[in-house]
Amino acid sequence: MADITETSTGSATQAAAPTRPAKRIKWEAVGDHAILIAGALLMLVPVYMVFATSSWDAITIHRQGMQFGFGDQFGVNYDAALFEYGGFTDSVNGMTMLANSMILGLGFAIGKIIVGMMAAYAIVYFRLKFATLAFWMIFTTLLLPLEVRILPSYEVITWMNLGNTYTGLIVPLIASATATFFFRQYFRSIPEELIEAARIDGAGPVKFFIDILVPLSKTMIAAMFIIMFVFGWNQYLWPTLITTDESLFTLVRGIRQIIQSYADGSETPDYGQAAALAIIAMTPPVLIVVFFQSWFVKGLTESDK
Amino acid sequence: MAQVTLDKVRKVYPNGAEALEPSTFTIPDGELTVLVGPSGCGKSTMLRMVAGLETVTEGEISIGDRVVNDIDPADRNIAMVFQNYALYPHMTVERNMGYGLKNRGLPKSEINERVREAAEMLELTEFLTRRPSQLSGGQRQRVAMGRAIVRKPDLFLFDEPLSNLDAKLRNQMRIEIRALQRRLGTTAMYVTHDQVEAMTMADRIIVLNTGKIEQIGTPNEIYEHPASTFVASFMGAPPMNLLDGEAAQGRVTLTGGQVVPEAHVNGHAGGLIVGIRPEDVQPSPEGELGFDVDIVEELGAQRLLHGRVAGQAFSVAVPKDKAAAADTMRLSVKPGAVHLFDTDAGRRL
Numbered sequence: 001m002a003d004i005t006e007t008s009t010g011s012a013t014q015a016a017a018p019t020r021p022a023k024r025i026k027w028e029a030v031g032d033h034a035i036l037i038a039g040a041l042l043m044l045v046p047v048y049m050v051f052a053t054s055s056w057d058a059i060t061i062h063r064q065g066m067q068f069g070f071g072d073q074f075g076v077n078y079d080a081a082l083f084e085y086g087g088f089t090d091s092v093n094g095m096t097m098l099a100n101s102m103i104l105g106l107g108f109a110i111g112k113i114i115v116g117m118m119a120a121y122a123i124v125y126f127r128l129k130f131a132t133l134a135f136w137m138i139f140t141t142l143l144l145p146l147e148v149r150i151l152p153s154y155e156v157i158t159w160m161n162l163g164n165t166y167t168g169l170i171v172p173l174i175a176s177a178t179a180t181f182f183f184r185q186y187f188r189s190i191p192e193e194l195i196e197a198a199r200i201d202g203a204g205p206v207k208f209f210i211d212i213l214v215p216l217s218k219t220m221i222a223a224m225f226i227i228m229f230v231f232g233w234n235q236y237l238w239p240t241l242i243t244t245d246e247s248l249f250t251l252v253r254g255i256r257q258i259i260q261s262y263a264d265g266s267e268t269p270d271y272g273q274a275a276a277l278a279i280i281a282m283t284p285p286v287l288i289v290v291f292f293q294s295w296f297v298k299g300l301t302e303s304d305k
Numbered sequence: 306m307a308q309v310t311l312d313k314v315r316k317v318y319p320n321g322a323e324a325l326e327p328s329t330f331t332i333p334d335g336e337l338t339v340l341v342g343p344s345g346c347g348k349s350t351m352l353r354m355v356a357g358l359e360t361v362t363e364g365e366i367s368i369g370d371r372v373v374n375d376i377d378p379a380d381r382n383i384a385m386v387f388q389n390y391a392l393y394p395h396m397t398v399e400r401n402m403g404y405g406l407k408n409r410g411l412p413k414s415e416i417n418e419r420v421r422e423a424a425e426m427l428e429l430t431e432f433l434t435r436r437p438s439q440l441s442g443g444q445r446q447r448v449a450m451g452r453a454i455v456r457k458p459d460l461f462l463f464d465e466p467l468s469n470l471d472a473k474l475r476n477q478m479r480i481e482i483r484a485l486q487r488r489l490g491t492t493a494m495y496v497t498h499d500q501v502e503a504m505t506m507a508d509r510i511i512v513l514n515t516g517k518i519e520q521i522g523t524p525n526e527i528y529e530h531p532a533s534t535f536v537a538s539f540m541g542a543p544p545m546n547l548l549d550g551e552a553a554q555g556r557v558t559l560t561g562g563q564v565v566p567e568a569h570v571n572g573h574a575g576g577l578i579v580g581i582r583p584e585d586v587q588p589s590p591e592g593e594l595g596f597d598v599d600i601v602e603e604l605g606a607q608r609l610l611h612g613r614v615a616g617q618a619f620s621v622a623v624p625k626d627k628a629a630a631a632d633t634m635r636l637s638v639k640p641g642a643v644h645l646f647d648t649d650a651g652r653r654l
Binding site: 191193194196197198199200201202203207211212215216218 | 356357358377378379380383384385387388389391392393394395404405408409452
């Protein structure tokens, strides 16, 4: 210790500290990790099994159930799932359904964001009579999801002749209390002075919205986009109800439809293809979450403006 | 360039609170007028009414020869600098400064030229492509100034622009803002609660208290002839000593029983308040006032002695080279340094 000077004492002892004691096993850490690993396995094993199963032919799956190993039908199944025309009318393949799902997911997410932002803009920045009441009315619609009001909604859409159209598929789902609520909270945290500065700078309501508010909200928009896209992508009940034309089928629906259409006949249901389609259906939401993840966290937690 | 006139301007908020009593004054062209007062005195309300961010309940505001009551803030040809700068966080410095001009539909070349010119004036040229979050507090303040300058407004409005800066930077920016305003010759209204800022920057000071104008005058007038006990105690650090006293037969006697020299009562009789600034009295063996010292505060350049005169709290500022005093001393008062106020309203006699 003689050569350690006054000034270096602190850093020297700190540097020495990690090597000194033999590593002790921290049982809490082991326990934590065991729980996390178990949870992760619980989530991932089914996904893996679907993936593995998608590489087998239908007969094997029918006989032996889901598979853990990989078979040799990988290319065949995915090719069939994506490009083979099927369905009752032979007018739909995997690519069509992928496109339809994409349109539904994007239309749903973008529509909800636009409507939610504009509603929040009106509630937060304009002196409206009953603004609070309007907000709470929007908020209570959270208690009335589509499934509850599905019959009247169906009634309205068919009356408007919007059955079997993208409009009918997307528009009734667009009004969003969740997005309105999140954007409202976000807008309220933007400092008052910014609005005043913009007013003095000659930005009217529309300019302020587009030039200031939208760019400031971009992390929030990204977060909303992820949530809403995945939500829209996974819609099942409403598309089932409103589209009978097979060219408008979405992937989520198609998975069932494949099994259904074969099961109606006397053939073995093509489980391999269905599994492949399930994997295809899972991929875009996963990719979106992976790519937007950092924005997502920022949007929901960051308050630095 | 324009003068600003407020004619019986009054502000009552929807909940019935009167933020500003009817106020009338004129700010001459090219002058910097400071609105000063404690928080809640109505100074910010007044500024925001001139900016057009608050409605006017009664009265008329004119900028130049135009009544602006019903004119949109953007069309008043004003520029405002906010306390927290209010820069657009997602825009570069350049776009922050040019945004107002872009909205006015100026050609790009002219916007660029004006922004470059302002940036040079404020030494911001190398930061033009940065975002506000990448700048220090002082630099952000400059960008906010730049945004005001590029508009070539008739009137600058400053809403406590320096209160987010540290003390050293504040002193520096104070001088810069003053110099800039002088150079551009633009009329300016400046709101602050800091009396030092008010004294050092203003051509003219308006002292406000509880929604009422207490006094309008040059820094010198305000300091030398405060119109009320409020102004007397608000302007000046350390504040003026205010003592209870009584006038009889042309002489003023403190309530504790000492005769005040240099007091010109002008025929007033009865109770009054005597005001003496701490720097207007000096220890001297033949002084008229007896002073008991309790505490000595060392300020470096000077020394503050806190104690009592005739049993009432009293402070004295002495230069640093005078020796720290004993427990009791005599004080002499400078000629003309005794201010007298009435007891009820606190107005100057």
